[in-house]
Amino acid sequence: MRKPVIAALVAAVVLALQALSPAGAAGTSTYRSTSHPVLFVHGYxxxxxxWxxxxxxxxxxxxxxxxxDQWQYDSRQSNATTARQLAAEVGRLLVSTGASKVDVVTHSMGGLSSRHYAKNLGGGAEIDAWVSLGGPNHGTDTANGCLDASCYEMRIGSDFLTALNSGDETPGSPRYATWWSPCDAVINPDSSVSLAGADNRQTTCLGHNGLLTDATVYTQVRDLINS
Structure with missing residues (x-):
């Protein structure tokens, strides 16, 4: 009678260990040895x-x-200043992980500093996949009501955005992708998010911050950066 009891206990322990593993009980890990470290850049x-x-x-x-890497920075400063700090953080992350490139996942205004880094500070050679969730890539009218340097830069037609979007909107070798929601009340117009040359995707009716937590958006982002 003891053998069945012992076998049941062993099975229970195995299941418990599987539940504690990074891949979860089902063993569905999608991480590979070739996967890049991910740098997350929040918004205004x-x-x-x-994240x-x-x-x-x-x-x-x-x-x-x-x-x-859930990176923290002063979102009131110019996006150009943030881009220089971002370059240093990417360098730190590459050294600490031994990776050759990073994936950059951004929300809202976080897309602007990282685009500046990619276009003007050599970041294009260090980014594999770049993701914008609800980014004001061509400006938003909601920025008309704030006065910080970064907020001025988010205004439609700002000098910063004009320079950032001049020529190729998706320069270099990174794989650019954007996600936009028809129910995002922060980014107006909705068309601001999409970039020429990027993989531009529409979500379901999500709020601006809902892009951060939606399970479908996560799965799509994960699969994109890991492809």
Missing amino acids: NGSAQN DTMVSRFKNDGWPVSHL
């Missing part, structure tokens, strides 16, 4: 914690903590 008045839900999902899919 945001914080690194904005908690998405980062948790990456962890559950096998990404090690060392490869998930």
Whole structure:
């Protein structure tokens, strides 16, 4: 009678260990040894914690903590200043992980500094996949009501955006992708998000911050950067 009991206990322990593993109980890890570290860039008045839900999902899919960088910065300063700081953070992440490139996942205004980095500061050679979730890539009228340097740059027709969008909107070798929602009340017009030469995707009716936590958006982003 003891053997069946022992076998049942062993099976229970195995299941418990599987549940604690990064891949989860089903063993569905999608992380590969060739996967790049991911740098997450929040938006205006945001914080690194904005990414908690998405980062948790990456962890559950096998990404090690060392490869998930929830970066924090002063979102009131010029996006050009942030881009220089971003370049330093990418350099730090590459050294700490031994990777040759990073994937950059951005929300809202976070897309602007990272685009400036890619276009003007050599970032194009260090980014594999670049993702914009609800980015004001061509400006938004909601920026007309704030006065910070970065907010001025988000206004439609600003000097910063005019320069950023001049010529090729998706320069270099990165794989550019954007996600936009028809129910995003922060980015007006909706067409601001899409970039010429990018993989531009429409979501379901999500709010601006809903792009950060929606399970379908996460799966699409994960599959895109891991392809």
